Amino acid sequence: xxxxxxxxxxxxxxxxxxxxxxxxxxxxxxxxxxxxxxxxxxxxxxxxxxxxxxxxxxxxxxxxxxxxxxxxxxxxxxxxxxxxxxxxxxxxxxxxxxxxxxxxxxxxxxxxxxxxxxxxxxxxxxxxxxxxxxxxxxxxxxxxxxxxxxxxxxxxxxxxxxxxxxxxxxxxxxxxxxxxxxxxxxxxxxxxxxxxxxxxxxxxxxxxxxxxxxxxxxxxxxxxxxxxxxxxxxxxxxxxxxxxxxxxxxxxxxxxxxxxxxxxxxxxxxxxxxxxxxxxxxxxxxxxxxxxxxxxxxxxxxxxxxxxxxxxxxxxxxxxxxxxxxxxxxxxxxxxxxxxxxxxxxxxxxxxxxxxxxxxxxxxxxxxxxxxxxxxxxxxxxxxxxxxxxxxxxxxxxxxxxxxxxxxxxxxxxxxxxxxxxxxxxxxxxxxxxxxxxxxxxxxxxxxxxxxxxxxxxxxxxxxxxxxxxxxxxxxxxxxxxxxxxxxxxxxxxxxxxxxxxxxxxxxxxxxxxxxxxxxxxxxxxxxxxxxxxxxxxxxxxxxxxxxxxxxxxxxxxxxxxxxxxxxxxxxxxxxxxxxxxxxxxxxxxxxxxxxxxxxxxxxxxxxxxxxxxxxxxxxxxxxxxxxxxxxxxxxxxxxxxxxxxxxxxxx
Numbered sequence: 001x002x003x004x005x006x007x008x009x010x011x012x013x014x015x016x017x018x019x020x021x022x023x024x025x026x027x028x029x030x031x032x033x034x035x036x037x038x039x040x041x042x043x044x045x046x047x048x049x050x051x052x053x054x055x056x057x058x059x060x061x062x063x064x065x066x067x068x069x070x071x072x073x074x075x076x077x078x079x080x081x082x083x084x085x086x087x088x089x090x091x092x093x094x095x096x097x098x099x100x101x102x103x104x105x106x107x108x109x110x111x112x113x114x115x116x117x118x119x120x121x122x123x124x125x126x127x128x129x130x131x132x133x134x135x136x137x138x139x140x141x142x143x144x145x146x147x148x149x150x151x152x153x154x155x156x157x158x159x160x161x162x163x164x165x166x167x168x169x170x171x172x173x174x175x176x177x178x179x180x181x182x183x184x185x186x187x188x189x190x191x192x193x194x195x196x197x198x199x200x201x202x203x204x205x206x207x208x209x210x211x212x213x214x215x216x217x218x219x220x221x222x223x224x225x226x227x228x229x230x231x232x233x234x235x236x237x238x239x240x241x242x243x244x245x246x247x248x249x250x251x252x253x254x255x256x257x258x259x260x261x262x263x264x265x266x267x268x269x270x271x272x273x274x275x276x277x278x279x280x281x282x283x284x285x286x287x288x289x290x291x292x293x294x295x296x297x298x299x300x301x302x303x304x305x306x307x308x309x310x311x312x313x314x315x316x317x318x319x320x321x322x323x324x325x326x327x328x329x330x331x332x333x334x335x336x337x338x339x340x341x342x343x344x345x346x347x348x349x350x351x352x353x354x355x356x357x358x359x360x361x362x363x364x365x366x367x368x369x370x371x372x373x374x375x376x377x378x379x380x381x382x383x384x385x386x387x388x389x390x391x392x393x394x395x396x397x398x399x400x401x402x403x404x405x406x407x408x409x410x411x412x413x414x415x416x417x418x419x420x421x422x423x424x425x426x427x428x429x430x431x432x433x434x435x436x437x438x439x440x441x442x443x444x445x446x447x448x449x450x451x452x453x454x455x456x457x458x459x460x461x462x463x464x465x466x467x468x469x470x471x472x473x474x475x476x477x478x479x480x481x482x483x484x485x486x487x488x489x490x491x492x493x494x495x496x497x498x499x500x501x502x503x504x505x506x507x508x509x510x511x512x513x514x515x516x517x518x519x520x521x522x523x524x525x526x527x528x529x530x531x532x533x534x535x536x537x538x539x540x541x542x543x544x545x546x547x548x549x550x551x552x553x554x555x556x557x558x559x560x561x562x563x564x565x566x567x568x569x570x571x572x573x574x575x576x577x578x579x580x581x582x583x584x585x586x587x588x589x590x591x592x593x594x595x596x597x598x599x600x601x602x603x604x605x606x607x608x609x610x611x612x613x614x615x616x617x618x619x620x621x622x623x624x625x626x627x628x629x630x631x632x633x634x635x636x637x638x639x640x641x642x643x644x645x646x647x648x649x650x651x652x
Contacts, residue, residue, distance in 0.1 A: 006065060
């Protein structure tokens, strides 16, 4: 009941500050701000009110609440229903005699999109009197709920097959899961240190019993609070000195070929500095080095006279990197997977009782969910090639992203080649194969299908995979964990539908999500897909070999890094770092460079002992930024939108 209540409050909070006021994307953080804030408050209550023992929850109970809120709230965020609903309505509303949107809208099946001119008009313009036309939306919402649940089951089932090799054999540390575990230990419950103890087996002060009782943790929280409060004060009074949120170097790069180094932005992100402290030095080094290599790649291209739009094709290179990493992860787990197949299909063979899903259930869930999704899209009119391409690349993205989260714990949601998944097929085959067999209808439904890579499925299954670690660390029973996952997804979908449709039909989609007259960025993203479709059909464009070649470059370079890492154990660059840099390097390379320098200096100055002692301070820096810039300032946004707009913080 506590989890349900907090989830509902979190959805209302996101609806107000992210959708209506558009002042802070509190649901987009990693971890989600409402979930983290709820965990900290619930864990701190027994410390603040020691006589009220009934307020104290066991760590497993706290983490079940945290996990459910973490699953429910993002489904009401910017990359779930807010992506989906404009995608299924934009064609009909924005159809004009000058475009082909009206023709495209007629090709979309009625069981995927709502019908009725007044239904669509009121969605974008608002209708306080009529309310939500639930009857018109019932069928499409049911089908999309099936798509959400089927894709989640497929991805989660796949990832459970890799719990043992990643957790037990490779001993990945799951930093975000361990952070949540340590925050839940407010009463001194001896679950253990979040990371291996320093040499000599000495216990760190506050190492057992959680972070909330550690002085250095609160020092880190104070530093984050000081950073954000000075920025807020500067927003109201420019004479107050403050660091700000970043510094763009583009103004200094105005002459060719130096413009090839753009974009170069120094972002100040305390949460990345804080949690980046737990990342291996080689990964940290690789992220900022690889991002600068991509910038110099474009610089030398301009120096040699190659002025090509899209250079250096970072997203395609990132897509290639993800494919190489997926092949490598499958290869390294081949013996484990072979044994699981034997367990699944050998009658009478004992299965592993410690797994959350049996091998047979996991394989059936993965294959069944994937076939269900492909069947739905093929029935809608998409060719088998196009639907299979999107589902396979989306699965690869979720698989590798989960590995990045489990190994590094970097608090970033968007280091995914999600924009390149549909484009990669068009670049490879052109327009003709998309039209063959499906015609204009197939191409139109394919454009609608491209909303799937923009949704939050990789982040959701990564959270669920981290939940496996939390359950293992705190003894959450398997049935309780599965019930939390199932209820979180179902409740998240239902509340996401309700929160968005009630807001859209009350205010109008045109002025929500940061929009003025024609919707916000999510509406614009939906229209971009249909504009691409119209250009593709009008020009009958053929394959584009240059972006495809750079996908091959990303795959080859990542494969080279993998081979060098396996051949030379001291090789400093990690393939994970290149995948992160190519997909989201612009926002994170500088804070990762900062934490790399700090961690290197600390290790040289005091060795592992000093490094271990300072861990709570860096965790506090990250948590403090989420709480002050996310939770507290977002609460201000619910009271005063004008004040909150003076200092906008986006978690991504």
